[in-house]
Amino acid sequence: MNPTEPSSEPSIASFLRGLPKAELHLHIEGTLEPEMVFALAAKHDVTLAYASVDALRRAYDFHDLQSFLDLYYAGADVLRDEEDFYAMTSAYLRRARADGVVHVEIFFDPQTHTERGIGIGTVINGIHRALADGERDLGISHRLILCFLRHLSEAAAEATLDLALPFADRVAGVGLDSSEAGHPPSKFERVFARAHRLGFARVAHAGEEGPADYITEALDLLQVSRIDHGVRCDEDPQLLARLARERVPLTVCPLSNTKLKVYQQMEQHNLRRLLEQGLCVTINSDDPAYFGGYLVDNYLAVQRALDLSREQLVQLAKNSFEASWLDAASKQRWITAVDNYAARTSAA
Ligand code: ADE
Ligand code: ZN
Numbered sequence: 001m002n003p004t005e006p007s008s009e010p011s012i013a014s015f016l017r018g019l020p021k022a023e024l025h026l027h028i029e030g031t032l033e034p035e036m037v038f039a040l041a042a043k044h045d046v047t048l049a050y051a052s053v054d055a056l057r058r059a060y061d062f063h064d065l066q067s068f069l070d071l072y073y074a075g076a077d078v079l080r081d082e083e084d085f086y087a088m089t090s091a092y093l094r095r096a097r098a099d100g101v102v103h104v105e106i107f108f109d110p111q112t113h114t115e116r117g118i119g120i121g122t123v124i125n126g127i128h129r130a131l132a133d134g135e136r137d138l139g140i141s142h143r144l145i146l147c148f149l150r151h152l153s154e155a156a157a158e159a160t161l162d163l164a165l166p167f168a169d170r171v172a173g174v175g176l177d178s179s180e181a182g183h184p185p186s187k188f189e190r191v192f193a194r195a196h197r198l199g200f201a202r203v204a205h206a207g208e209e210g211p212a213d214y215i216t217e218a219l220d221l222l223q224v225s226r227i228d229h230g231v232r233c234d235e236d237p238q239l240l241a242r243l244a245r246e247r248v249p250l251t252v253c254p255l256s257n258t259k260l261k262v263y264q265q266m267e268q269h270n271l272r273r274l275l276e277q278g279l280c281v282t283i284n285s286d287d288p289a290y291f292g293g294y295l296v297d298n299y300l301a302v303q304r305a306l307d308l309s310r311e312q313l314v315q316l317a318k319n320s321f322e323a324s325w326l327d328a329a330s331k332q333r334w335i336t337a338v339d340n341y342a343a344r345t346s347a348a
Contacts, residue, residue, distance in 0.1 A: 012303060015345055016296045016313065020337050022103040022320035023096060023284055023295050025228050025251035027147075027177070028085075028127060029076045029109055030287025031092040040078035049074070060290050065209050065260050066179055068290060076112050085126025093134035095288075099296040102334065103324060104131075105143040107175055110160055111152060120160075124167045143172035143325050145203065148191065150176050150183035157191045165198075172325060173201030175228065176218075180210035185217040192222040201225055201325055203251075207232035208262060212239050219248065226251060226323055231262060233279075234270050244278040249323030253286035254302045255293045266305035275312060282320045314342045 034056040041048050050056040062068040079085060089106075096104060106127075113123050124144070131142040146164055148157035164171055174195045176188055185192075185204055192202055204218040208229035215233050218224045226249035233239050233250070243250070252271055256262075263269050275281045283302065288294045293301065299316070302308060308316075321334040 013296065013300060015310070016299045016303075017098070017100045018345070019100055019313065019317050019341060020102045020334055021100055021295060021317045022105070022282075022324045022326075022334070023101050024105045024226070024249075024282055024320060024323055025107075025253055025284035025286055026092070026104060027072075027107045027109065027287050028089055028092060029079070029112065030072060030291075031095075031289050032075055032079070032088055033091070033289045036088065036091065037075050037078050040080070040084055043084075044078060044080045046078050048078075060259075060292075062260055062290075068260055068287070069178060072287065072290060073112055076109075077116065079113065079123075080118065082122045082126035082129075085123055086130045089127045089130030090134065092288075093130065093138055093140055095294055097134075097138045097140060099294050101140060101295055103141045103321070103326060105145060105172070105325060106131075107145045107147045107177065109147050109149060109177065110164065111149045111156065114160065114163065120163045121167065124164070124170055128167075128170045141326070141330075143201075144170055145173045145175045145201075146171050147175040147177045148188060149178040150187065150205075151179040154188055154191055157188055158194070161191060161195060161198075168198070168200075171200065173203060175202070176204035176206075176222070177228070180205060180208055180214065184210070184214055185222050189221045192224075196223060203228055205229055208257075209260075212236035215239060215243075225249075225325075229253065229257075229262075231257060231270055231274075234274070240277065240279075247278075247280045247322070249280040249282060249319065250274065251282050251284050251323070253284045253291075254298050255288075255291040256286035258301075259291040266301055269302060269306065271302055272306040272308060272312070275315065280319050280323055281316065282323050283316050310342070310346070314338060 034053045110120050134140045202224045203226050204224050205228040206214040206218040212232050212235040228251045230250035258266050283298050285295050285298050317338045318335050321331045
């Protein structure tokens with residue numbers, strides 16, 4: 001290689017950082033880095049089960065979804081006051097900005113906090129204030145999604161929705177997360193129907209560890225506008241055809257999938273095949289503090305493992321806006337911005 005020429009690796013990374021992107025599958029509690037866990041533990045006089053930041057980070061070695069969730073819920077215990085939720089959300093937004101993220105639709109898990117006696121207003125106000133400041137200071141637009149924990153009952157989800165109603169102006173939609181197997185979308189049909197009547201948009205995790213049937217249930221019973229993960233859709237050819245025909249977005253999280261052993265290796269990931277079959281696939285980071293990478297790290301990991309072309313990377317960025325809850329004019333504006341960026345950088 002000519003030594004004056006940059007290697008292709010850094011140029012792909014800088015191309016990806018400059019590419020306007022939306023992030024649509026991000027658990028804000030999953031952005032809590034070990035350093036912040038320790039700082040908040042010291043602030044609130046909480047004793048942690050790990051001696052150091054490094055020891056905690058070394059524990060991030062998962063064999064499935066549940067082994068991750070156990071640590072994730074334990075980590076969230078250091079979030080105690082509104083300032084903590086503000087600091088966590090602000091840190092994520094600054095990191096996202098460095099990755100060229102211009103719009104975020106983020107999840108929070110109110111039950112993880114209300115079960116510990118933290119008021120839902122403390123949670124929502126802290127996150128919302130950081131999102132509003134992020135829009136003003138960093139130019140990142142946002143939507144907030146309240147997730148119900150599916151290992152808990154539907155009655156608990158109904159009670160959580162009631163608690164959130166005074167803050168409804170800050171919450172765009174509801175979602176469904178936590179332990180998937182054995183907790184099908186049908187368990188939450190009534191609370192999703194009520195959320196629908198109240199005007200909330202809807203999404204659900206489905207087909208991460210659970211079967212393809214859960215994706216069909218989420219679409220037909222919960223009336224979701226997109227599927228979080230959804231990678232197991234390829235076990236059902238009719239469902240695959242439907243997802244392509246209806247352009248149902250999938251918010252895929254590649255580093256999460258390999259960390260949680262949905263795929264043993266990134267080379268086995270079906271993202272490229274799904275994209276080539278016409279599905280509206282998007283790339284997201286899920287719980288970046290736990291899975292070893294933020295948004296551009298996820299793009300880079302699949303680009304390398306699956307040898308994605310520049311055109312495919314551009315398509316993924318456009319899909320992220322198509323799949324978002326932005327209004328039609330804003331979607332079009334960002335899709336045009338992606339096209340203009342791609343044209344400008346290919347000429348360079
Ligand atoms: N909560 C946080 N991350 C999650 C994931 N990947 N699946 C289900 N629930 C989650
Ligand atoms: Zn998730």
